Amino acid sequence: MATRHSQGIARLAVAPAVIVLFLWMIVPLVMTIYFSFLRYNLLNPDMDGWAGFSNFYYFITDESFPGAVFNTLALVATVIVASVAGGLGLALLLDQPFWGRGIVRLLVISPFFIMPTVSALVWKNLLMNPIYGLFAFLQQLVGITPLDWFAKVPLLSVAIIASWQWLPFSALIILTALQSLDEEQKDASAMDGARALSYFRYIVLPHLARPITVVILIETIFLLNIFAEIYVTSVGGLAGNLTYLVYFQGLLNFDIGEASAGGLIAVVLANLVSIFLVRIIGRNLEI
Amino acid sequence: MSRIELKAVRKDFGNLGVINGVDLDILDGGFTVFVGPSGCGKSTLLRLIAGLEDLTSGQVLIDGRDVTELGPAQRELAMVFQSYALYPHMSVRNNIGFPLKMAKQPEDMIEAKVRKAAETLNLTAYLDRRPGQLSGGQRQRVAIGRAIVREPKAFLFDEPLSNLDAALRVQMRLEIMQLHKSLGATMVYVTHDQVEAMTMADRIVVLNQGRIEQVGSPLELYDHPKTLFVAGFIGSPKMNFISGSVAARYGAATIGIRPEHIQLGASDGGFTGTIRIAEHLGSDTFIHAESPELGSITVRATGNIEASPGTALALGFEASRVHRFDAQGVALK
Numbered sequence: 001m002a003t004r005h006s007q008g009i010a011r012l013a014v015a016p017a018v019i020v021l022f023l024w025m026i027v028p029l030v031m032t033i034y035f036s037f038l039r040y041n042l043l044n045p046d047m048d049g050w051a052g053f054s055n056f057y058y059f060i061t062d063e064s065f066p067g068a069v070f071n072t073l074a075l076v077a078t079v080i081v082a083s084v085a086g087g088l089g090l091a092l093l094l095d096q097p098f099w100g101r102g103i104v105r106l107l108v109i110s111p112f113f114i115m116p117t118v119s120a121l122v123w124k125n126l127l128m129n130p131i132y133g134l135f136a137f138l139q140q141l142v143g144i145t146p147l148d149w150f151a152k153v154p155l156l157s158v159a160i161i162a163s164w165q166w167l168p169f170s171a172l173i174i175l176t177a178l179q180s181l182d183e184e185q186k187d188a189s190a191m192d193g194a195r196a197l198s199y200f201r202y203i204v205l206p207h208l209a210r211p212i213t214v215v216i217l218i219e220t221i222f223l224l225n226i227f228a229e230i231y232v233t234s235v236g237g238l239a240g241n242l243t244y245l246v247y248f249q250g251l252l253n254f255d256i257g258e259a260s261a262g263g264l265i266a267v268v269l270a271n272l273v274s275i276f277l278v279r280i281i282g283r284n285l286e287i
Numbered sequence: 288m289s290r291i292e293l294k295a296v297r298k299d300f301g302n303l304g305v306i307n308g309v310d311l312d313i314l315d316g317g318f319t320v321f322v323g324p325s326g327c328g329k330s331t332l333l334r335l336i337a338g339l340e341d342l343t344s345g346q347v348l349i350d351g352r353d354v355t356e357l358g359p360a361q362r363e364l365a366m367v368f369q370s371y372a373l374y375p376h377m378s379v380r381n382n383i384g385f386p387l388k389m390a391k392q393p394e395d396m397i398e399a400k401v402r403k404a405a406e407t408l409n410l411t412a413y414l415d416r417r418p419g420q421l422s423g424g425q426r427q428r429v430a431i432g433r434a435i436v437r438e439p440k441a442f443l444f445d446e447p448l449s450n451l452d453a454a455l456r457v458q459m460r461l462e463i464m465q466l467h468k469s470l471g472a473t474m475v476y477v478t479h480d481q482v483e484a485m486t487m488a489d490r491i492v493v494l495n496q497g498r499i500e501q502v503g504s505p506l507e508l509y510d511h512p513k514t515l516f517v518a519g520f521i522g523s524p525k526m527n528f529i530s531g532s533v534a535a536r537y538g539a540a541t542i543g544i545r546p547e548h549i550q551l552g553a554s555d556g557g558f559t560g561t562i563r564i565a566e567h568l569g570s571d572t573f574i575h576a577e578s579p580e581l582g583s584i585t586v587r588a589t590g591n592i593e594a595s596p597g598t599a600l601a602l603g604f605e606a607s608r609v610h611r612f613d614a615q616g617v618a619l620k
């Protein structure tokens with residue numbers, strides 16, 4: 001890519017992909033913006049025309065809005081903390097030599113291949129069900145009244161399901177990074193007098209800063225609009241996030257205009273979170 | 288500044304014996320070089336001394352104290368690794384200071400010692416850089432700095448110069464020797480390069496397949512190799528080996544003669560040959576010749592002499608420089 005000529009060719013060559021991606025992004029966005037300023041309610045087709053900012057106003061002043069924002073952020077935060085901490089521990093274990101390591105690694109990765117709807121159903125009906133779920137059975141064994149997970153701690157329940165799904169992702173990325181850590185670093189730090197804990201603190205953790213940053217950024221993107229787990233477990237009314245509120249306005253209240261406005265607000269929130277994250281941990285990606 | 292003793296040291300990896308019974312006394316304040324071909328167990332032996340590998344059997348003593356069961360940190364040795372093994376996310380300052388930090392020394396003392404080491408090694412201008420922003424030679428110096436700050440009992444070097452280019456290698460060689468002089472510390476240095484061994488060591492340990500072949504000063508090894516292996520390994524170009532009737536004339540199974548101990552043009556009791564290739568180095572000329580009595584033979588002549596391929600030669604051995612070996616490859620006296 002040294003000469004101006006070759007740079008021109010390079011631009012030309014990537015142009016089709018860039019144009020398709022750009023259209024892919026811009027068309028839905030422009031349509032959403034357009035709808036968000038319209039009176040567009042499927043139950044009231046007579047009411048049409050421009051709505052000004054009223055769709056935004058009604059979405060924000062909806063009584064579920066503050067809760068939805070809180071749930072969105074709380075889900076992202078708890079799932080990231082749980083999956084990164086758990087993934088780190090799991091990766092450290094899987095990095096040790098033990099018999100059957102290959103099989104165990106495969107098993108650890110498998111939750112990631114299960115569809116969110118399926119895993120949410122499994123958790124809802126087989127594990128967390130207060131009557132015939134496994135957790136209820138275990139609680140009864142030790143004489144505790146079974147917990148009705150989705151009624152009593154809906155947000156926590158969704159967070160547990162999502163953490164279980166994202167744990168393998170972070171474990172896998174951290175494990176790969178662990179394996180790229182030079183063995184001689186360990187020897188050198190042992191010569192320098194570092195014990196296991198100092199080795200972890202001063203050599204391993206800094207080495208993992210970058211992959212952990214990547215895990216956090218990627219998980220944030222996906223967790224901000226987590227939906228299937230909330231929908232399938234029917235906790236939308238108790239622990240719905242912004243995505244769920246958009247769904248509620250659009251497909252349960254049939255108010256396309258307000259749902260579009262909600263979608264745009266969710267985009268703004270996602271951007272705020274990303275800017276915030278990049279400010280805090282983005283410098284780990286440099287060098 | 289310590290004496291290190293190895294007693295009947297063995298190391299097996301699985302059922303592969305890598306170190307097969309080594310007894311060695313590494314002298315206080317000396318510069319000892321382990322030399323041998325790749326894979327002979329030099330690094331393993333060094334790591335056994337460092338405490339990075341467990342012994343299968345035998346003992347390691349430092350200053351008379353049995354340290355066989357002690358971890359690397361308690362042995363108070365410092366090691367410089369072939370790949371430098373610097374900590375990539377730490378500045379040069381923190382790299383050098385890391386052992387002191389682990390020893391929980393106070394901040395200002397660490398800073399003072401790091402400064403002093405950096406001055407010794409010409410690293411002062413680079414203290415705030417990361418290892419990734421340094422050249423190979425500078426990284427090497429940081430690795431040495433990390434070793435010297437905590438004033439270890441002895442320094443262990445594992446092929447520290449093999450990743451550097453030839454010019455830098457010569458320079459760093461001198462710097463390490465100077466460091467040895469100024470610190471007066473015990474140093475153990477591993478290399479597969481016999482030139483490095485000859486120039487740096489005051490004592491060379493030649494290893495072959497996990498055994499010590501010979502221990503001695505560079506000139507002892509050069510003048511009196513105890514085995515065929517040592518004779519062939521030490522010296523460049525390699526010693527010529529001749530067996531058969533010529534060797535029998537000397538009462539040996541094999542005789543060895545170094546290229547620099549063959550005289551050209553000597554007519555009495557000599558051999559004949561034809562030049563195949565001549566390498567002109569300016570100061571010396573290496574002549575590869577074919578002789579009906581001796582087979583292929585290399586001769587080193589001083590200066591730049593006329594030697595074109597196909598020319599006939601007369602070759603004579605310096606009688607006192609002929610090495611005689613028995614059928615087992617052991618030197619005869």
Ligand SMILES: Nc1ncnc2c1ncn2[C@@H]1O[C@H](COP(=O)(O)OP(=O)(O)O)[C@@H](O)[C@H]1O
Nearest residue numbers: 300301305323324325326327328329330331332
């Ligand atoms: N951790 C290990 N596991 C198994 N074999 C090893 C290990 N380390 C070294 N070896 C073997 O021991 C022999 C000597 O290795 P090494 O001491 O590194 O040789 P050198 O440094 O002389 O080149 C080699 O054959 C090598 O394959």
Ligand SMILES: [Mg+2]
Nearest residue numbers: 329330331446
């Ligand atoms: Mg080696």
